[in-house]
Amino acid sequence: MATTTISSSLITPSARALHHRRSCCRCPSRLSIGAAAPLAFTAARARRRQLAVARVVASSSVLEAPEEVAARKLYVGNIPRTVTNEELTAMFAEHGTVERAEVMYDKYTGRSRRFGFVTMSTAEEANAAIESLNDTEVGSRKIKVNVTESFLPNIDRTAPEPEPVFVDSQYKVYVGNLAKSVTTEMLKNFFSEKGEVLSATVSRIPGTSKSKGYGFVTFSSEEEVEAAVSTFNNAELEGQPIRVNKA
Template identity: 70%
Template sequence: MASISAVLSPTNLIHSSTKPAEILLKSVSFHRRRTHTLLRLSPGRPSRLFAALTAQDSSSVAERKLYVGNIPRNVDNEELTRIVEQHGAVEKAEVMYDKYSGRSRRFAFVTMKTVDDANAAIEKLNETDVGGRTIKVNITEKPVVNMVDMSLLEAEESQFIDSPHKVYVGNISSTVSTETLKNFFSEKDKVLSAKVSRVPGTSKASGYGFVTFSSEEEVEAAISSFNNVLLEGQPIRVNKA
């Protein structure tokens, strides 16, 4: 059977400041025919092969990454790892915390070593009791958000006026919008600004938000007036942020 070899030499490499480098691969013999293959390499742009491998790697991670919801507030990364690793090898566990209050948001993400580990963890842990709470465990889903939604959310975020006089509003229904939250609090006092927090990269509400005022007196009045009051069917929690 005829052999195939590739010859690379300095003369095969053509460098230019305006053109991508070119490598000439010369097959010496292939069924008595000579062929030449010219590969064009763009130093500043990733190859299609690299992009394909990166996509496959991202897909693999997505298949191993679990969402763990409704966990007790006292469960931290180490405790969550201990719980999950009883059913498969854990690569990383991360409990989500509110950056303002520092409290657990009662959900986490756990990346397992393999897809089999992920499936085993789901089978053994989903709908089980942890610290008196029934937890939810499943594969994380890629957020599906159209460009219009994202542009509106970005504009909404940029319009938020922060202030040292601010309240944290928890247990917000997923149907509550920023405008609804602002109008609700405006019934009693003049609101400076408001926003409903979203899961990063999506339009999904995180279940909490913030309302800002011009003075500390207005903050105290808002807490007194709205804490445990129903907003679209759910009693909201209002305290200083």
């Protein structure tokens, strides 16, 4: 059988180029480029990480301590149910820059719980709002404005808060069917509209902060007791009709 030998001189330039491309994986120049690419990528990623850390450090320098935030956040209680977030904002905007205003709503009924929170831009503005708005009337209701106590260091938040000392009296009413969210302060403020409230208390399960659903309010006269019963029996407190009668 005859053997055909092809001389290298007969390989065309295009054939040589094809041969070179097929064997490019063994090309020293290509190997050096491939090895440098991961190094460049790693260096770029390191630079991005350094920039991110720098941004975090820069931003952390302007973060406020929790107690400073609490000094700007106000509790607004006993507001009419019709007050909206926008109206609450407008009410406090006269005394500074309002960063946030929020009326709290019952998650089941969707009705206002008659209180909310307002965050001012500075503690000075918050104090000015308290001085101007606390105990003023909004929609025939006397509102309460004070600084929140959201920052309480070294306190076990799972433990029940101590109740104010209850001052008993012969002029006393029983208040039943209280919503679980009603506090002693809320109960006292609610009945203050019809007389001088000496004291109030919401009964709680011993050792816990859970309400038993009833409480007592004491007054300085029999007339105030009569007025409280006739006015507030079946009235709504925290979205729930309450029962009021002489204790």
